Amino acid sequence: DTGVSQDPRHKITKRGQNVTFRCDPISEHNRLYWYRQTLGQGPEFLTYFQNEAQLEKSRLLSDRFSAERPKGSFSTLEIQRTEQGDSAMYLCASSRPGGERLNNEQFFGPGTRLTVL
Protein backbone atom coordinates (compact mmCIF):
# COMPACT_ATOMS: atom_id res chain seq x y z
CA ASP A 1 0.00 0.00 0.00
CA THR A 2 1.50 3.32 -1.02
CA GLY A 3 -0.95 5.60 0.74
CA VAL A 4 -0.37 7.91 3.68
CA SER A 5 0.10 5.99 6.90
CA GLN A 6 -0.22 7.20 10.48
CA ASP A 7 0.86 5.64 13.72
CA PRO A 8 -0.63 4.94 16.17
CA ARG A 9 -4.24 4.72 15.04
CA HIS A 10 -5.49 5.22 18.57
CA LYS A 11 -3.91 6.76 21.64
CA ILE A 12 -5.34 7.08 25.12
CA THR A 13 -3.39 9.18 27.57
CA LYS A 14 -3.84 10.95 30.85
CA ARG A 15 -3.99 14.70 31.15
CA GLY A 16 -0.54 16.19 31.45
CA GLN A 17 1.27 13.47 29.53
CA ASN A 18 3.16 14.02 26.29
CA VAL A 19 2.18 12.21 23.11
CA THR A 20 3.83 11.89 19.72
CA PHE A 21 2.25 10.85 16.44
CA ARG A 22 3.97 9.82 13.25
CA CYS A 23 2.96 10.33 9.64
CA ASP A 24 4.54 8.67 6.61
CA PRO A 25 3.47 10.46 3.43
CA ILE A 26 3.34 9.05 -0.08
CA SER A 27 6.98 8.76 -1.08
CA GLU A 28 7.10 11.20 -4.00
CA HIS A 29 5.07 13.88 -2.19
CA ASN A 30 7.10 16.77 -0.88
CA ARG A 31 4.23 18.54 0.87
CA LEU A 32 2.87 17.33 4.19
CA TYR A 33 -0.01 18.71 6.24
CA TRP A 34 -1.41 18.15 9.70
CA TYR A 35 -5.08 18.67 10.55
CA ARG A 36 -7.20 18.18 13.65
CA GLN A 37 -10.80 17.03 13.54
CA THR A 38 -13.27 16.94 16.41
CA LEU A 39 -16.51 15.03 16.36
CA GLY A 40 -19.06 16.44 13.95
CA GLN A 41 -16.73 19.08 12.56
CA GLY A 42 -14.61 19.32 9.47
CA PRO A 43 -10.82 19.02 9.69
CA GLU A 44 -8.96 22.13 10.86
CA PHE A 45 -5.57 22.95 9.40
CA LEU A 46 -2.67 22.90 11.88
CA THR A 47 0.56 23.12 9.94
CA TYR A 48 2.23 22.48 6.59
CA PHE A 49 5.68 21.38 5.42
CA GLN A 50 7.34 21.61 2.09
CA ASN A 51 10.20 19.14 2.26
CA GLU A 52 11.72 19.72 5.70
CA ALA A 53 10.66 23.36 5.99
CA GLN A 54 7.63 24.20 8.10
CA LEU A 55 6.05 26.95 6.03
CA GLU A 56 2.78 27.68 7.75
CA LYS A 57 1.28 27.23 11.19
CA SER A 58 -2.28 27.82 12.30
CA ARG A 59 -3.12 29.83 15.40
CA LEU A 60 -4.60 26.54 16.63
CA LEU A 61 -1.07 25.25 17.04
CA SER A 62 -0.33 26.39 20.58
CA ASP A 63 3.11 26.30 22.18
CA ARG A 64 2.35 22.81 23.45
CA PHE A 65 2.26 21.52 19.88
CA SER A 66 5.35 20.96 17.80
CA ALA A 67 5.76 19.33 14.43
CA GLU A 68 8.89 18.22 12.66
CA ARG A 69 9.87 16.72 9.36
CA PRO A 70 13.62 16.35 9.78
CA LYS A 71 14.57 14.71 6.49
CA GLY A 72 11.67 15.80 4.38
CA SER A 73 10.07 12.37 4.56
CA PHE A 74 8.08 11.30 7.62
CA SER A 75 6.75 13.83 10.12
CA THR A 76 6.00 13.80 13.82
CA LEU A 77 3.47 15.83 15.77
CA GLU A 78 4.09 16.13 19.50
CA ILE A 79 1.66 17.44 22.04
CA GLN A 80 3.13 18.30 25.42
CA ARG A 81 1.14 18.44 28.67
CA THR A 82 -1.99 17.16 27.00
CA GLU A 83 -5.36 18.60 27.97
CA GLN A 84 -8.81 17.10 27.60
CA GLY A 85 -9.53 19.63 24.86
CA ASP A 86 -6.80 18.02 22.78
CA SER A 87 -8.98 14.95 22.30
CA ALA A 88 -9.56 14.72 18.57
CA MET A 89 -8.62 12.90 15.39
CA TYR A 90 -5.26 14.08 14.08
CA LEU A 91 -5.03 13.74 10.32
CA CYS A 92 -2.00 13.88 8.11
CA ALA A 93 -2.11 14.54 4.37
CA SER A 94 0.46 14.81 1.62
CA SER A 95 0.53 16.20 -1.90
CA ARG A 96 2.82 16.57 -4.88
CA PRO A 97 4.56 19.84 -5.71
CA GLY A 98 2.67 22.09 -8.07
CA GLY A 99 2.28 25.56 -9.49
CA GLU A 100 0.70 28.56 -7.84
CA ARG A 101 -2.73 28.13 -9.37
CA LEU A 102 -2.87 24.39 -8.92
CA ASN A 103 -4.77 22.90 -6.01
CA ASN A 104 -2.81 19.75 -5.57
CA GLU A 105 -5.00 16.94 -4.40
CA GLN A 106 -4.23 16.13 -0.81
CA PHE A 107 -4.12 12.47 0.13
CA PHE A 108 -5.17 11.90 3.71
CA GLY A 109 -4.09 9.19 6.09
CA PRO A 110 -6.51 7.29 8.35
CA GLY A 111 -5.76 9.55 11.30
CA THR A 112 -4.73 9.07 14.91
CA ARG A 113 -7.57 9.27 17.39
CA LEU A 114 -6.38 10.82 20.65
CA THR A 115 -8.35 10.52 23.86
CA VAL A 116 -7.14 12.50 26.84
CA LEU A 117 -8.59 11.32 30.14
Add this chain to the structure above:
Amino acid sequence: LAKTTQPISMDSYEGQEVNITCSHNNIATNDYITWYQQFPSQGPRFIIQGYKTKVTNEVASLFIPADRKSSTLSLPRVSLSDTAVYYCLVFNAGNMLTFGGGTRLMVKP
Protein backbone atom coordinates in the same frame (compact mmCIF):
# COMPACT_ATOMS: atom_id res chain seq x y z
CA LEU B 1 -10.60 33.01 2.55
CA ALA B 2 -13.95 32.49 0.86
CA LYS B 3 -16.57 31.05 3.20
CA THR B 4 -18.70 28.18 1.98
CA THR B 5 -22.26 27.30 2.94
CA GLN B 6 -23.79 23.92 2.25
CA PRO B 7 -26.74 21.95 3.66
CA ILE B 8 -26.03 20.18 6.92
CA SER B 9 -27.62 16.94 5.78
CA MET B 10 -29.42 15.25 2.90
CA ASP B 11 -31.26 11.99 2.47
CA SER B 12 -31.54 10.00 -0.72
CA TYR B 13 -32.39 6.51 -1.94
CA GLU B 14 -30.28 4.05 -3.83
CA GLY B 15 -30.22 4.66 -7.55
CA GLN B 16 -31.15 8.33 -7.34
CA GLU B 17 -29.04 11.24 -8.49
CA VAL B 18 -27.92 13.48 -5.65
CA ASN B 19 -27.08 17.13 -6.07
CA ILE B 20 -25.36 19.02 -3.26
CA THR B 21 -25.14 22.76 -3.71
CA CYS B 22 -22.52 24.93 -2.06
CA SER B 23 -22.56 28.73 -1.84
CA HIS B 24 -19.34 30.71 -1.95
CA ASN B 25 -20.40 34.29 -2.54
CA ASN B 26 -17.02 35.91 -1.97
CA ILE B 27 -14.97 33.56 -4.12
CA ALA B 28 -11.89 35.25 -5.56
CA THR B 29 -10.59 35.18 -9.11
CA ASN B 30 -7.77 32.78 -8.25
CA ASP B 31 -9.92 30.40 -6.21
CA TYR B 32 -10.72 26.86 -7.26
CA ILE B 33 -13.63 24.79 -5.96
CA THR B 34 -12.82 21.41 -4.53
CA TRP B 35 -14.97 18.67 -3.05
CA TYR B 36 -13.86 15.99 -0.61
CA GLN B 37 -15.68 12.93 0.75
CA GLN B 38 -15.19 11.48 4.20
CA PHE B 39 -16.35 8.16 5.60
CA PRO B 40 -16.49 7.58 9.37
CA SER B 41 -13.08 6.95 10.94
CA GLN B 42 -11.25 7.74 7.70
CA GLY B 43 -9.48 10.77 6.33
CA PRO B 44 -11.16 12.85 3.62
CA ARG B 45 -10.79 11.76 0.02
CA PHE B 46 -10.59 14.10 -2.96
CA ILE B 47 -13.56 13.80 -5.31
CA ILE B 48 -13.41 16.57 -7.87
CA GLN B 49 -12.13 20.06 -8.52
CA GLY B 50 -13.09 22.80 -10.93
CA TYR B 51 -12.74 26.46 -11.79
CA LYS B 52 -15.74 27.15 -14.02
CA THR B 53 -18.43 25.47 -16.15
CA LYS B 54 -18.59 21.71 -15.80
CA VAL B 55 -16.12 19.07 -14.77
CA THR B 56 -16.81 15.35 -14.86
CA ASN B 57 -14.83 12.37 -13.69
CA GLU B 58 -15.60 8.74 -13.02
CA VAL B 59 -17.12 9.54 -9.64
CA ALA B 60 -19.03 12.81 -9.94
CA SER B 61 -19.78 15.97 -11.89
CA LEU B 62 -19.22 19.50 -10.73
CA PHE B 63 -21.33 22.32 -12.11
CA ILE B 64 -20.14 25.89 -11.67
CA PRO B 65 -22.21 28.80 -13.03
CA ALA B 66 -20.62 31.76 -14.74
CA ASP B 67 -20.60 33.94 -11.61
CA ARG B 68 -18.90 31.13 -9.64
CA LYS B 69 -20.77 32.11 -6.49
CA SER B 70 -22.06 28.59 -6.08
CA SER B 71 -21.30 25.08 -7.23
CA THR B 72 -23.19 21.81 -7.36
CA LEU B 73 -21.72 18.39 -6.82
CA SER B 74 -23.72 15.75 -8.67
CA LEU B 75 -23.48 12.09 -7.73
CA PRO B 76 -25.18 9.84 -10.29
CA ARG B 77 -27.16 6.80 -9.11
CA VAL B 78 -25.96 6.72 -5.52
CA SER B 79 -25.52 3.51 -3.59
CA LEU B 80 -25.45 2.78 0.13
CA SER B 81 -21.66 3.11 0.04
CA ASP B 82 -21.99 6.77 -0.91
CA THR B 83 -23.24 7.54 2.59
CA ALA B 84 -20.61 9.96 3.84
CA VAL B 85 -19.87 13.60 4.62
CA TYR B 86 -19.18 15.77 1.60
CA TYR B 87 -17.11 18.94 1.99
CA CYS B 88 -17.08 21.88 -0.38
CA LEU B 89 -13.89 23.94 -0.23
CA VAL B 90 -12.67 27.03 -1.97
CA PHE B 91 -8.96 27.00 -2.48
CA ASN B 92 -6.49 29.57 -3.73
CA ALA B 93 -2.78 29.69 -4.38
CA GLY B 94 -2.10 29.01 -0.72
CA ASN B 95 -1.92 25.48 0.52
CA MET B 96 -4.31 25.52 3.44
CA LEU B 97 -7.62 23.72 2.93
CA THR B 98 -10.42 25.23 5.00
CA PHE B 99 -13.12 22.68 5.70
CA GLY B 100 -16.59 23.69 6.83
CA GLY B 101 -19.06 21.39 8.51
CA GLY B 102 -19.87 19.49 5.32
CA THR B 103 -23.07 17.82 4.18
CA ARG B 104 -23.99 14.49 5.71
CA LEU B 105 -25.50 12.38 2.95
CA MET B 106 -27.53 9.38 4.02
CA VAL B 107 -28.42 6.92 1.25
CA LYS B 108 -31.28 4.63 2.14
CA PRO B 109 -32.20 1.30 0.55
